[in-house]
Amino acid sequence: MSKQNIIAPDPILAIGFIDNCTLFPTHQALFIDGQFYTYDDLLEKSEIIFAQLEQYNTPAFIGIYTNESVWTYAAILAVSMCGACYVPLDSNLPEQIIKKIIDESILTLIISENKVAFSHKAAEIIIDVKTKRRTKMKTLINQKGAYLLFTSGTTGEPKGVAISKENAAAFFDHFKNNFDFNTHDKFLQPYALSFDVSVFSMFAAWNCGACVYVVPEEGFKYLNSITMIKEHNITVSSLVPTVLLYVEKYLDQFSFPSLRYSFFSGDKLFQQLAVKWNKAAANALIYNCYGPTETTIVCTSYLWDEKTADEESFNNIVPLGKPFKNMDFIFLDEQNKTNGISGELCFTGVQVIDSYLGNKHDKTFFDYDEKKYYKTGDIAALNEKGNLIFQGRKDSQVKINGYRVELLEIENTIRKILKMNVVVIAIPEKNVNKLFAFIEGNQVETNIKEQLAQFLPNYMIPNYYHFMPEFPKNSNGKIDLQLLKQTTHAGKSIS
Numbered sequence: 001m002s003k004q005n006i007i008a009p010d011p012i013l014a015i016g017f018i019d020n021c022t023l024f025p026t027h028q029a030l031f032i033d034g035q036f037y038t039y040d041d042l043l044e045k046s047e048i049i050f051a052q053l054e055q056y057n058t059p060a061f062i063g064i065y066t067n068e069s070v071w072t073y074a075a076i077l078a079v080s081m082c083g084a085c086y087v088p089l090d091s092n093l094p095e096q097i098i099k100k101i102i103d104e105s106i107l108t109l110i111i112s113e114n115k116v117a118f119s120h121k122a123a124e125i126i127i128d129v130k131t132k133r134r135t136k137m138k139t140l141i142n143q144k145g146a147y148l149l150f151t152s153g154t155t156g157e158p159k160g161v162a163i164s165k166e167n168a169a170a171f172f173d174h175f176k177n178n179f180d181f182n183t184h185d186k187f188l189q190p191y192a193l194s195f196d197v198s199v200f201s202m203f204a205a206w207n208c209g210a211c212v213y214v215v216p217e218e219g220f221k222y223l224n225s226i227t228m229i230k231e232h233n234i235t236v237s238s239l240v241p242t243v244l245l246y247v248e249k250y251l252d253q254f255s256f257p258s259l260r261y262s263f264f265s266g267d268k269l270f271q272q273l274a275v276k277w278n279k280a281a282a283n284a285l286i287y288n289c290y291g292p293t294e295t296t297i298v299c300t301s302y303l304w305d306e307k308t309a310d311e312e313s314f315n316n317i318v319p320l321g322k323p324f325k326n327m328d329f330i331f332l333d334e335q336n337k338t339n340g341i342s343g344e345l346c347f348t349g350v351q352v353i354d355s356y357l358g359n360k361h362d363k364t365f366f367d368y369d370e371k372k373y374y375k376t377g378d379i380a381a382l383n384e385k386g387n388l389i390f391q392g393r394k395d396s397q398v399k400i401n402g403y404r405v406e407l408l409e410i411e412n413t414i415r416k417i418l419k420m421n422v423v424v425i426a427i428p429e430k431n432v433n434k435l436f437a438f439i440e441g442n443q444v445e446t447n448i449k450e451q452l453a454q455f456l457p458n459y460m461i462p463n464y465y466h467f468m469p470e471f472p473k474n475s476n477g478k479i480d481l482q483l484l485k486q487t488t489h490a491g492k493s494i495s
Contacts (some may be wrong), residue, residue, distance in 0.1 A: 010127050013146050013199075014080040015170060016207030018043075024183060024209045032070055032152065032214040037210075037493050044133045045393065046081065049111065052125050061105045061148050061162075063087045066113035066193045068217055071127050072204070075111045076193070076379045083144035085162060090194040092217075101150050104160055105358065113161070127277035148357070149196055160357025166197075167296040170350040174324045174342035175204055179261065186258075188232075188237040190215040190225045192415040195402070196293050197265060201238055210236075212260065225495035226254060233258035237284075240266040240402030245432050251276045252308055259284035265291065265298045267400030268390060269318040270431055275303050289318035290388070293403070294364075294374050296351040299327045300313055314424055316388040320380065321387050326350045329388070331380070338368070342381030344394050346373040375492045398426040400433050400459045410435065410462065418444060422480060423471065424462060438484050443467040 017039070020027070027039040037045075039373025049071075053062075062084045066074045079086040087105050089098050102458075107122045115126060146168040151159050175181070187205035187214050191198035200472050205212045213232055215225045223245045229237055234256070241264050242249070262277070262284040269288045278286060291298035312319050323329055327350070332341030348371040355365055363376050379391040398405050407424045414422045414437055421440040426433040437448075452461045472483040 001383050002153075010110040010354060013143070013203055013239050016203065017077060018081075020206060020209040026211055028211040029181060029206065030070060030073055030212050030214070031334075032073070033068060033216070035070075036211075037070055042070070042074055042077070045071060046077040046392075047133060048129075048131055049075050049078035049125070049127055050081055052128060053078060053111075056109055056123070056125075058082050058084050058411065059108050060145065061085045061087050062106055063089050063102060063105070063107045063110035064193075065089045065091055065110060065116055067091050067113060068214065071113050071129060072193065072216075073212075075127065075203070079111070080143060080146070083143045085148045087148045088193040090192055092192070093194070093457055094453065094455050097457070104150065110118075117325065126423060136383055148197075149194060151293055159360060161293045161353060162357055163196075163296055164354065167351050167353060170324075170326060171200075171296045171298075172207060175200075176207070177325075181205075181210060181261075182209040183319055184211035185235045185260070186224065186228060186232060187212050187233045188239070189213060189214065189221075190221070190243075191241060197238055197240075197402075199295055200263075205236070223250065226250065229256050229259065235260045236263075237261070238263040238265070240264070241269040241273065242401045244277055244325075245270075245430070248273065248276065251280050254280050256281045257283055262286045263289055263301075264318075265289040265484075267399045268482050271309055271313040271316045271318055274309065275306065278304070278306055283476055288318045288321060288360070290342050290390070292374070292376050292378075294353050295327070295376075299324050299347060299349070299351050300388060306334075312383060312385060312387060312389075314383070315389065317390055319383065319387040323347070323349070323388075324351065327352075328371075330368065342391065343379065345376045345378045345388070347376065348373045361436055398433055398472070400426070400435065403457075403459050405435075405460055409436075410437070410456065410460055413452060414448070414462075417448065417451050418474060420444075421471065423481070423484060425481060425484060433458075434464065436484075437462040437465045438471065439465060439467050440469075440471050441467060442469075 020042045021039045026038050028036045029035045029039040029042045051451050062079045064086050066072045074315055076086050087107060089101060091381050100121060102120050110122045111125045113127050117126060130322045135215040143165050146163045148160055148162045170327060180206060187201055187210055189201035191201060193466060195425055203213055206292055211279045212233060213228060215221060215228055223241060225243055226247050237408050262281050286304040288302045288304060289298035290300045292485055298325050301322045304318060309446040327347060329345055329347050335340040352374050366373055377394045380388050381391055383389050410424045411422050423438045427436055448465060449461055473482040
């Protein structure tokens with residue numbers, strides 16, 4: 001399909017892929033479940049789904065029930081081609097969370113390889129996987145948006161983050177203008193498709209005619225990521241820093257000479273881990289990146305240099321770096337006044353969304369100096385070289401394995417199950433956040449983890465549970481969180 005067939009402006013997510021289907025139809029585009037698919041193979045599958053989509057009036061959002069399958073990736077491309085935002089419905093998530101996402105985004109159409117097992121009001125397209133290629137598409141539809149992901153709100157309500165094509169274009173322009181990705185590159189894709197960095201892993205590759213390598217979920221996924229880099233000579237990796245914490249003891253056994261670029265985002269990158277990774281990936285440029293979902297994947301980067309890393313790191317954490325072009329920031333103090341030195345980090349620019357879906361949680365966005373800013377909730381400062389450094393979280397949001405987790409949502413879920421007061425705290429163990437649930441009352445004979453798994457993803461289920469007769473209080477009569485942290489081994493506990 002040639003570019004002149006496409007209605008301007010181009011669909012941001014699909015256009016690079018489509019162009020490279022014409023230029024490099026026999027190049028490998030995707031490696032998944034032990035099998036390679038060329039650009040033409042993937043286009044054929046996308047066209048099969050596109051033909052099914054043409055039977056419907058195209059809604060703004062189309063859900064995709066995601067699996068570790070080539071058809072899931074083809075569906076993402078087909079939705080972009082037809083002009084809608086794709087909404088990933090992770091098949092590994094509890095049914096209740098998927099239902100929330102369906103309701104919040106008012107989905108009227110869902111694509112799946114098999115019928116979704118639970119009831120909902122949306123129409124379903126069951127992918128006709130046995131059909132052969134039909135007629136090729138003549139035109140693509142002007143895409144208004146790129147994708148819609150969800151994070152959890154402090155009340156437990158999901159917050160919809162709709163990324164526009166302008167947001168996505170600005171993000172990919174940064175990488176197009178600053179990195180020499182090419183058709184010979186091999187991109188690692190270790191993320192669930194409900195995690196926004198997966199968008200980078202897919203489309204940064206397809207925009208330059210490269211191949212995407214999907215890390216298998218079966219087994220120890222963190223180690224799978226490392227072994228895939230080695231076995232397939234991956235040249236571009238994007239990882240959550242937590243991966244390094246879990247595979248640290250194996251790193252001295254590996255060498256990754258093929259790696260050209262190594263990106264980290266989604267959590268704190270510790271200096272000592274960057275040093276170890278640098279030894280294994282000696283030929284790679286290592287970038288620490290930062291950005292909430294609301295700022296379109298990442299919006300700052302820091303090129304790690306072993307010679308200067310020690311003097312620039314703060315609390316052993318690698319700097320967040322400087323913002324991308326057309327992005328800017330300010331700091332807010334505790335009184336929400338602007339502060340030029342440090343405080344809550346707030347971003348403005350072309351990568352920042354206008355608001356959450358349905359204009360919920362409007363207080364997260366504010367106008368200042370005729371610009372709209374987004375409050376990240378992260379406390380940061382500038383170091384002497386003008387790089388942003390991370391200093392902690394403002395509220396109860398924490399990062400677990402790269403995911404942003406609302407502690408209040410976990411508390412509310414446990415409270416509904418046990419009908420008891422509960423406080424959940426994240427406490428670092430060997431630089432990894434572990435979730436401790438403190439429960440006021442006598443220990444109950446029930447498998448809390450099994451019950452929580454019906455409502456929460458695995459990374460939100462506490463690692464430890466401590467029962468105590470009464471929560472400690474401070475002089476104001478409030479629960480003393482610091483005392484709770486000091487008594488993690490007090491009272492009866494289960495893990």
